[in-house]
Amino acid sequence: MPDTPLPSQPSLSDAEGLPDRQSTTVRWQPDRGVRADAWPMPPLLLALARGFACRCPACGQTKLFRGYLKVVPECMNCGAPVGLARADDAPPYFTVFIVGHVVVGGLLWLENAKSPPLWVHAVIWLPLTIVMSLGLLRPIKGATVGLMLKLGMLKSADDA
Ligand SMILES: [Zn+2]
Secondary structure, eight states: OOOOOOOOOOOGGGGGGSOOGGGOOOOOOOOOSSOTTSSOOOOHHHHHHHHHTTBOTTTSSSBSBSSSSOBOSSOTTTOOOGGGOOOTTHHHHHHHHHHHHHHHHHHHHHHHHTOOOHHHHHHHHHHHHHHHHHHHHHHHHHHHHHHHHHHTOOOOTTOO
16 A cells, blocks of 8 residues: 555644634624614504504504414505514414413313303304414514514515
8 A cells, every 4th residue: 555645734823824813803794684673663562553453563554464473574654664574383282271371261261161061062163263262373473573673573584
């Protein structure tokens, strides 16, 4: 086997030519792609209420959704980038949490108090579950977008 020289490895002396890393402080920089002060920001409760009403959480002047759950990219009035607030699974989670407590609590209370036949339970709680879930999901998503906008939880625009 021929005695080939090993590829040159960086030696410790090579690092001496680099700037001293010890003295370079790297600080975390917030994403400046989206300016947080480029649109009006009301108090938290007002942002939540406007979102719950399916209006722009920042100004309350325009619709937040185009369709059932599709959030507009940005407010046509104030330019708040509401589309960058990706609520993901949070609205369904909050909806299930609320509807579950109402329906299960009501069902148990009714069973305890009156013990009606099963079909009565089915007639009351199945439609109530569907109506409450579909009715609450949209305003809860709006309020979640309002919360995320208020807290600055926005994805950067080039994040797919
Ligand atoms: Zn707006």
